Each structure stands twice: as structure tokens, then as C-alpha cells.
Amino acid sequence: MTRPIVSDTSAIYALVSTVDDFHQVASTTYTHLVDERVELFITSYILLEAYALIQRRLGFATLATFVSGMQESMNVVWIDSDMHQETWNAIASRDGRGLSFVDWSTIVVARRLDAEIFTFDSDFLREGIRVIP
Amino acid sequence: MQKNKRKLSQKEKEELIGILLNKYLIDKDGLQRALPELVQRLDIIFPRAREVENTPPPIRLTELELSTARTILEKVLNALDSGVVSKEQALIGLESWAVLVCGGSDFDYLYQQEEKLWQLIEKATGRDLRSRTKSYRKTFQDREAARPVKILRGLTFQLTQDMRLSGIILDAAELRKRQKALSFVGIAADSATDVAARHDDYLFEIYSHD
Numbered sequence: 001m002t003r004p005i006v007s008d009t010s011a012i013y014a015l016v017s018t019v020d021d022f023h024q025v026a027s028t029t030y031t032h033l034v035d036e037r038v039e040l041f042i043t044s045y046i047l048l049e050a051y052a053l054i055q056r057r058l059g060f061a062t063l064a065t066f067v068s069g070m071q072e073s074m075n076v077v078w079i080d081s082d083m084h085q086e087t088w089n090a091i092a093s094r095d096g097r098g099l100s101f102v103d104w105s106t107i108v109v110a111r112r113l114d115a116e117i118f119t120f121d122s123d124f125l126r127e128g129i130r131v132i133p
Numbered sequence: 134m135q136k137n138k139r140k141l142s143q144k145e146k147e148e149l150i151g152i153l154l155n156k157y158l159i160d161k162d163g164l165q166r167a168l169p170e171l172v173q174r175l176d177i178i179f180p181r182a183r184e185v186e187n188t189p190p191p192i193r194l195t196e197l198e199l200s201t202a203r204t205i206l207e208k209v210l211n212a213l214d215s216g217v218v219s220k221e222q223a224l225i226g227l228e229s230w231a232v233l234v235c236g237g238s239d240f241d242y243l244y245q246q247e248e249k250l251w252q253l254i255e256k257a258t259g260r261d262l263r264s265r266t267k268s269y270r271k272t273f274q275d276r277e278a279a280r281p282v283k284i285l286r287g288l289t290f291q292l293t294q295d296m297r298l299s300g301i302i303l304d305a306a307e308l309r310k311r312q313k314a315l316s317f318v319g320i321a322a323d324s325a326t327d328v329a330a331r332h333d334d335y336l337f338e339i340y341s342h343d
Contacts, residue, residue: 009329009332010329010330010332011329013328013329013332014329015317015318015319016317016318016319016320016321017319017321017322017323017328017329018319018320018321018322019322019323019326020323020326020327020328020329021326021327021329021330022329022330023319026329027244027318027319028240028241028244028245030315030318031244031285031315031318032240032244034286034311034314034315035283035285035286035311036286037286049332049336052336052339052340053328053332053335053336053339054321056339057323057328057335058321058323059321062317062320062321065316065317065320066317066320068313068316068317069313069314069315069316069317069318070317072310072313072314072316073313073314082163100333120329120330121330
């Protein structure tokens with residue numbers, strides 16, 4: 001059985017930008033997930049990063065199209081105070097080394113959902129997190 | 134505390150159910166801690182679709198069968214590029230497509246050729262199914278359907294026992310959802326190719342200019 005998937009910023013950007021180094025593999029992976037109706041999630045913190053990158057680098061029209069399409073395919077996990085605190089505990093226990101706070105929040109959500117992370121950030125692998133592709 | 138005896142409207146009930154289901158979906162553990170009886174009931178009422186889906190057992194195809202299907206499909210697609218594909222050739226191409234989907238190892242190639250899939254279907258059925266708002270079913274005479282093969286979300290081929298195409302089924306609503314979900318893929322081109330990999334650096338750049 002396919003596990004749920006949580007997307008991180010790298011995957012989102014690779015999907016949107018056609019010239020990105022990871023665009024081809026990202027779009028094939030995502031299309032397959034959509035076709036298989038795998039449960040897809042994105043966190044509010046990832047949305048914040050993705051919105052900033054897409055709006056600034058690709059324009060608001062692109063952002064609006066992303067938001068509209070994303071709402072069809074992904075469930076938004078709104079990071080609450082519990083999750084935020086759990087994220088802080090994780091990063092603090094490592095003295096801030098390695099992954100960013102947003103990355104850790106994605107891990108927290110993925111663990112709660114028993115999900116894998118859709119990412120092109122190899123740092124997740126070093127933490128022993130299950131990732132795709 | 135005074136009891137509020139006002140009856141909930143249908144809309145209010147639906148909103149409350151929506152909130153509960155959303156919580157169930159994204160934070161089942163949290164809901165389990167607060168309302169274990171509710172989670173137990175929801176597990177029964179809403180089993181995940183994929184757990185109850187009736188999918189036929191996978192077909193075991195030999196490498197020879199798969200490579201033959203690849204060769205045939207490639208020839209048909211080349212002919213399509215030249216604009217000389219008959220209805221019969223289109224059907225053969227679609228059969229090969231379905232065989233490769235069953236094989237499960239050619240997704241990358243097939244996704245890249247998706248535009249041609251729809252062109253082949255149009256040759257075979259005389260209709261452009263992508264823009265249809267109503268569902269559609271086409272059966273090919275004298276061929277008994279033995280196995281459904283999901284080509285992509287919203288589009289299923291029926292194959293006979295000997296892997297001939299016996300029908301095409303379009304679920305227009307599912308296809309619309311797929312198209313919406315994919316609507317943002319590849320819609321823009323950045324000037325840099327490494328933004329996904331180095332998004333933290335690019336975010337820093339954005340924020341430092343604010």
C-alpha cells in the first residue's frame with residue numbers, strides 16, 4: 001500500500017519551473033501520485049516558502065495557478081502550536097545543525113501521517129527519513 | 134450553562150462534519166487521543182478508498198512481450214508524427230500502451246508521450262476525449278472485456294484475455310480533477326536551474342532584499 005506523501009519546497013518548485021534540474025523527474029513522480037490517487041499533503045510552512053519563491057521569481061499569475069491546482073490535489077496541514085513545539089524540540093536537540101526549522105516541521109508532519117517526503121533535498125536522507133523519488 | 138436548543142441547519146452540520154473529517158485526515162492520532170470512539174467509527178465508515186478498491190491481480194509479462202509492445206508503440210507513434218495512422222493502427226498502439234502500463238516499468242516514457250496517447254484515442258474513437266464534460270464509454274465489437282487497465286486517472290482501457298483492446302472508458306469528473314491537479318506543472322521557466330536544490334539560498338536572497 002502506498003504511503004501518504006508530504007511535499008517539500010524543492011519538489012514544489014521543481015514541478016512549477018520547467019527548466020529546473022529536477023523538473024522532469026518531479027513531474028513524472030507527481031503525475032504518477034495523482035494518477036494513483038495517493039494522499040498528498042503540504043504544510044502551511046512549506047506553502048509560505050513556496051509562495052515566496054514562486055511569486056518573486058515567477059510572478060503572481062504563476063502563483064495563482066499553483067494555488068488553484070494545489071488545492072485540488074493536496075491537503076494543507078496547518079502547523080499548530082503542538083507541531084511547532086515538536087519541531088523546535090527536534091531542531092534544538094541537534095543544536096540547530098543540519099536541516100532547517102521548516103524541514104524539521106515537514107518531518108514532524110510526515111511522522112504523524114506515517115508519510116514519505118517528496119523532496120530533492122538529500123539532507124532528509126541523512127536523517128533517515130523516507131523520501132521519494 | 135444554559136443549553137442551546139437551536140437546531141443545526143444542514144449547512145452547519147456539514148461544516149461540523151467537514152471539520153471533524155479534516156482533523157481525522159491530518160491528525161488522526163490527536164483525534165484518537167481526544168475522541169477514540171469517534172475515530173473507531175470513522176475507521177469503519179471511511180475506509181481508505183485504496184484499501185477497498187478491487188484491483189485484479191497483476192499480469193506477469195515477459196521481457197519479450199514488453200519489448201515487443203515498446204517496439205510496436207514506437208512505430209505507431211512515429212507514424213502518428215507523420216500523420217499516417219489508421220484507426221486499426223491506433224488501436225494496436227493503444228493495446229501496446231496498455232501492455233506497458235501493465236508491465237509497470239515504462240511510466241516515465243508513457244507520461245512524456247501523453248499528448249500522443251490522446252491523439253491515438255482520437256484516431257480510434259473519432260473523439261477528443263480530453264475536453265469532454267460527460268463520461269464516455271466505447272466498446273469494440275466482438276471483443277469480450279476481461280481486464281480493466283487504468284491508463285491514467287479517469288481513463289481506463291478494457292483488454293481481452295489475450296490483451297486486445299475491447300473498450301475505452303472515460304470518467305470525465307476524474308479526468309477534470311487530474312487536469313486541475315496537474316495544471317501548475319511546468320507553467321513557468323526560471324532563469325536559474327538550481328532553485329529546487331538550493332531553495333534555502335534563494336529564499337535568503339528574497340528575504341534579504343525585503
